[in-house]
Amino acid sequence: QQQVKQSPQSLIVQKGGISIINCAYENTAFDYFPWYQQFPGKGPALLIAIRPDVSEKKEGRFTISFNKSAKQFSLHIMDSQPGDSATYFCAASIPQGGSEKLVFGKGMKLTVNP
């Protein structure tokens, strides 16, 4: 019930294309769904996040779509650029002991070819 399943594991797109990453969860106690971007040799950094009372959130070329009834959410990267080449993690947050715990998907390596 604590798992977050992420797919695909890797993706190669051409510059200007659309990248789509999907995640699914089971635990309805999750109350916050962030996406993290990680470049090689660096720590993950927050890219965009959504709460379950919203079905879509857009920030620049990045959009999260959230389907509460299906327990699924996805990240869309429009007009993908070579600089977007990185590993992307979806996560789900659950309140715990006065703080929160994040459960991460296993990650997806995105390669954007010039």
Added chain:
Amino acid sequence: NAGVTQTPKFQVLKTGQSMTLQCAQDMNHNSMYWYRQDPGMGLRLIYYSASEGTTDKGEVPNGYNVSRLNKREFSLRLESAAPSQTSVYFCATRAFADTQYFGPGTRLTVL
């Protein structure tokens, strides 16, 4: 502001040796976390500290201990390192109702 700092950046240990990974933050955040990252496994929570003076186990605590020294510092100790603990370790911090901010990581190899 340095944000979240971790030391050392790299470390090689022999099986059975001990070491402490250090994490410090200057963001005045209450919560701090330790994760490990392994290929194809995502990030898994080892321990966390909701506030100064408290610590709790995460998903993979076996073989590790932690100390929340003060509000700024949260250390992770390996008492007797094993090859299975070869990983990249990340420290993270969080303010109330905010996201988690990650440090640059410590790459640990246990031979």
